[in-house]
Amino acid sequence: MPEKPTRRIVLRPLQAGLTAPQGTALRDLLFAQGVEFPCGGQGRCRGCRIRVLDGTAEVNAAQRERLSAVELADGWRLACQCSLGDNLVIELRQWDAAILADDTPFAFQPRAGFGVAVDLGTTTLVAQLLDLSAGRVLAVRTSLNSQARFGADVMSRVRFAVAEGGHNQLREMIRLQIGSLIEQLVSAAQAPGAEVQDVVLVGNTVMHHLFCGLDVEPLSHYPFESGQLGLQTFTAGQLGWKLEGNPRVRFLPCLGGFVGSDILAGILATNLGERENLNALVDLGTNGEIVIGNRERLLCASTAAGPAFEGARISMGMRASTGAISEVKVEGQEIHCHVLGNVPPQGLCGSGLVDAVAAGLELGRIQASGRFSDGAGAWALSPPVALTQGDIRELQLAKGAIAAGIRMLLERCGASARDLERLYLAGAFGNYINRASAQRIGLISLPSEKVEAAGNTALRGAKLALFALDGEDGSYARLRSRIEHVALNAAPGFQEIFVEELAFPQGTYA
Numbered sequence: 001m002p003e004k005p006t007r008r009i010v011l012r013p014l015q016a017g018l019t020a021p022q023g024t025a026l027r028d029l030l031f032a033q034g035v036e037f038p039c040g041g042q043g044r045c046r047g048c049r050i051r052v053l054d055g056t057a058e059v060n061a062a063q064r065e066r067l068s069a070v071e072l073a074d075g076w077r078l079a080c081q082c083s084l085g086d087n088l089v090i091e092l093r094q095w096d097a098a099i100l101a102d103d104t105p106f107a108f109q110p111r112a113g114f115g116v117a118v119d120l121g122t123t124t125l126v127a128q129l130l131d132l133s134a135g136r137v138l139a140v141r142t143s144l145n146s147q148a149r150f151g152a153d154v155m156s157r158v159r160f161a162v163a164e165g166g167h168n169q170l171r172e173m174i175r176l177q178i179g180s181l182i183e184q185l186v187s188a189a190q191a192p193g194a195e196v197q198d199v200v201l202v203g204n205t206v207m208h209h210l211f212c213g214l215d216v217e218p219l220s221h222y223p224f225e226s227g228q229l230g231l232q233t234f235t236a237g238q239l240g241w242k243l244e245g246n247p248r249v250r251f252l253p254c255l256g257g258f259v260g261s262d263i264l265a266g267i268l269a270t271n272l273g274e275r276e277n278l279n280a281l282v283d284l285g286t287n288g289e290i291v292i293g294n295r296e297r298l299l300c301a302s303t304a305a306g307p308a309f310e311g312a313r314i315s316m317g318m319r320a321s322t323g324a325i326s327e328v329k330v331e332g333q334e335i336h337c338h339v340l341g342n343v344p345p346q347g348l349c350g351s352g353l354v355d356a357v358a359a360g361l362e363l364g365r366i367q368a369s370g371r372f373s374d375g376a377g378a379w380a381l382s383p384p385v386a387l388t389q390g391d392i393r394e395l396q397l398a399k400g401a402i403a404a405g406i407r408m409l410l411e412r413c414g415a416s417a418r419d420l421e422r423l424y425l426a427g428a429f430g431n432y433i434n435r436a437s438a439q440r441i442g443l444i445s446l447p448s449e450k451v452e453a454a455g456n457t458a459l460r461g462a463k464l465a466l467f468a469l470d471g472e473d474g475s476y477a478r479l480r481s482r483i484e485h486v487a488l489n490a491a492p493g494f495q496e497i498f499v500e501e502l503a504f505p506q507g508t509y510a
Helices: 026-033 061-066 069-073 146-150 154-163 167-188 205-212 261-270 350-362 389-412 427-432 435-440 457-466 494-501
Strands: 006-012 016-021 049-054 076-078 088-092 114-120 124-131 136-144 196-203 232-235 248-251 279-283 287-293 298-304 324-331 334-339 378-382 385-388 422-426 451-455 483-485
Touching: 006 026, 016 026, 061 076, 069 076, 114 167, 114 457, 124 167, 124 457, 136 146, 136 167, 146 154, 146 167, 154 167, 154 205, 167 196, 167 205, 196 205, 196 261, 196 457, 205 232, 205 248, 261 279, 261 287, 261 422, 261 451, 261 457, 279 389, 279 427, 279 457, 287 389, 298 389, 324 350, 324 378, 334 350, 334 378, 350 378, 350 385, 350 389, 350 427, 350 435, 385 389, 389 494, 422 427, 422 457, 427 451, 435 451, 451 457
Parallel strands: 006 088, 114 196, 196 248, 279 422, 298 483, 422 451
Antiparallel strands: 006 016, 049 076, 049 088, 114 124, 124 136, 232 248, 279 287, 287 298, 324 334, 378 385
């Protein structure tokens, strides 16, 4: 088979250039560049708008429904609905939009200079440079967390820091990497002499401790609690960053042993603490963080979901990158697999795993117990990629932990799932997971219309913190006083509920 011709895409305002095979979905290319797809790439919103400045991009029914005739004529497109058919120069709407949404509880107070928001994840880093006088994102940089060479998950990092004396190495490594990203942001914005006034970082508790130089030993063993969860403040110079004006650097406070400042930022981004009715925020990852509550009371918890949602411990699991099966759809009695990057399949990422099991349940190939109906040990999805019995078990453990955590917090609120007004799914996985599939496997027991993919709420909350009201130093003491951390591992009845949630529900797609 002849190779597909290569096409080039130039991104503005970054002026970054990418190449990929003709036919590659734009969302596969742009997600890695920090572009968010609020509806998970389903064409149900306008959040991934781009403007084609040079070249052509197709228009389909979803775009005609969401974009006006004038917008289409002006070159506006939905990135999630387009593929790379021609060389393109595009303008990324997200990086040209006002940062604060209309429903934010924070007043916008213009400031001179620039600010930087950083989402320090276990796997990836995302940083954005903002013009504080106008509240506009000027540049975005993403990178894999360089600490990953010492372990893909947080507990591997903790073991390296504690048992092997690697704490200082991990601290200096991540500080150097983030400092370099900030330098790249200033350079990309073509404002090398501009002063960065403020830097806000958010991340899980382990990332918070490693960056700030705090002892992670208490997080290495039961009860996995630390006494150093608060706001940490530095100057750029203290971190070894050579930035004009020596700006302050704040790492927002954490909420519990494994409930970090990324979840505090998520509460800010979704306005959870100001809502009258009961709402929930769920961040799906190796540690699934859950927040349920309203303006009177918020409960938060972390549950060891395991790495299945990120493709780890899956026989052919991989990150959501080129070659990963990210979607599995039922068509009649057959399945159709979507592969990221428009290349032959190489593995299965988290969203594809959830889809595959949901499809297997729908087609009767997988029983409620999780066993294959025909007694086979594997199911070929798109050769050479197959779903194994062990893969299903890993997903059961992950979804069982999340579902049990949601039930426990709801019970403490004296409520049930039907009392939730909305459930926000945060993070990259939450953005791409098919809500019907999540419901089918029992991960979420709400109707699809009550579930909203909220995108990178951690980064959005960090940006809001750059524009906090006068008198707010980043500790968010008043908000945190209304948040109760629930240690699920010590909660009576949690194990029983967890076992109940391991089975898949009977039924069909909602």
